[in-house]
Amino acid sequence: MSVQIWTYLLVGITFAVYIGIAIWSRAGSTKEFYVAGGGVSPLANGMATAADWMSAASFISMAGIIAFDGYDGAVYLMGWTGGYVLLALLLAPYLRKFGKFTxxxxxxxxxxxxxxxxxxVFCALLVSFTYVAGQMRGVGIVFSRFLEVEINTGVLIGMIIVLFYAVLGGMKGITYTQVAQYCVLIFAFMVPAIFISIQMTGNPIPQLGFGDTVADGSGTYLLDKLDGLSVALGFDAYTDGSKTMLDVFTITLALMVGTAGLPHVIVRFFTVKRVKDARKSAGYALLLIAILYTTAPAVAVFAKTNLIESVHNKEYQELPSWFKNWEHTGLLGWIDKNGDGKVQYAKGHVVQGNKNKPVFEKEKRGQKGERIISNVNPASENELFVDRDIMVLANPEIANLPNWVIALVAAGGLAAALSTAAGLLLVISSSVSHDLIKKMIKPDISEKGELMAARISAVAAVCVAGYFGINPPGFVAAVVALAFGLAAASFFPAIVLGIFYKRMNKEGAISGMIVGIICMLLYMVKYKLGWFDDVVPSSNEWWFGISPEGFGAIAMSINFIISLVVCQFTAKPPKEVQEIVENIRIPGNAGRPTHE
Known part of the structure; x- marks a missing residue:
């Protein structure tokens, strides 16, 4: 069977499973809608948390970043993995004992x-909408290639699917759907990685294969081979880094503390019965996440090596079918600058642009493919444009794996994107219905009315998410990294100080959150969207060499300083609040749900 038929088959089966689970586990109360009734087992919650955590950025984009950035891409591995450990050990049990839904x-x-x-609420909505934009873009990319529809159409299809089970099932439906999605995405990520590892090195374990010798009998290590190919094409050696130590540190820190402030991950720890179960599910999730995260560097090496060997200096007419298939999506392109009919892959940007004003797909037009290249940089010898987000999805095709494996990766990418999108949409809907309407606007609203408000909010959130998926501010992982920066700048100090510092008061927390989120937003819109260039001329230089993805660490530090300073000059919190802070750090009675 063809790739398209296999894709329709596998995607259809998985979607039917997701929808069936949503119908079986539909929410009948606000408690089931917000926290799945608080009765999920640690293992199931660990699997759901892993699926919620491993978004399209982890599945589709992370290995793509590592493939192109090499050593520098390791910041995403360190930040996201370390962040989950930080969340599990530092915050999750205490938040669970506090016993609030959001x-x-x-x-x-x-x-x-x-x-x-x-x-x-404002910060939660901002973080969640920024994060979900990356997921919807990931959905669009998968649909555009494997189901041969436009990216925008793919985003709309994804919106309909996620809306169905998020609105119907709430957290209860999402939790059990995410258990199934974890199984799909991890199987889809590992199967091609094992295939290619055997193919390239003879080692069936990808984590070991990418550090092994190639299977041609030359005795050359795969990483040495990739270093040689990279240097020959004018790039830095793959295993060398070019980022400054300060930027590496700030990006890693921003991703770590941003993880600990992500509302859609934190809420997962309210779905279990006991604080002890929250710790167990965090441990399970970490083990399950590690399977993909330890494999991603291997996938990156396999994909980059195969890409170079299959396209560089080859006649366009002789290129494999996968190249021309991906050209039609607008995510891969070639322009023949020297007129020799060959693809030249070298250092340099084939698309003229800068980091302040990125060139989007809709602006790319070229000689080959429907939407490829505009503003060709004549100074660059590079003739090949490759969107980083295609590396994992195209990897099985580049390696000539069976059609069912190629289709399986498509199903896995959709599972990763939809699982996280559903969790984010629930955060958005609960922030509006529970925190805004129930707690502030209409405290006497009935449970039925609150549940209806939550579902209406989810519908509105899906529409907004779809818009940002169609008009994203960058590739998937970049968008997601900005969401982590926003979470770090706003939530992390308020949560940590709220748990561990009795003296922290409302004036300090509010001031810190407002200043932190404003600092991050201003830096993000200037250096990612190019705003304010007319007012403040851009020098194309980040402050102190810190990228927008890493500035969340600086904004977080400002938040901490403002919060601590302001609280010293304002009144102490009420005595009962200080007692609550002491109580949530004491293990006693930890076995009983605290919200009952």
């Missing part, structure tokens, strides 16, 4: 203020 609920009660709750 992060804004925690901040509103801990800081005894409707203003604090309002700021937290």
């Amino acid at each position: 992060v804004p609920d925690f901040i509103g009660d801990r800081y005894y203020s409707k203003t604090a709750r309002s700021v937290a």
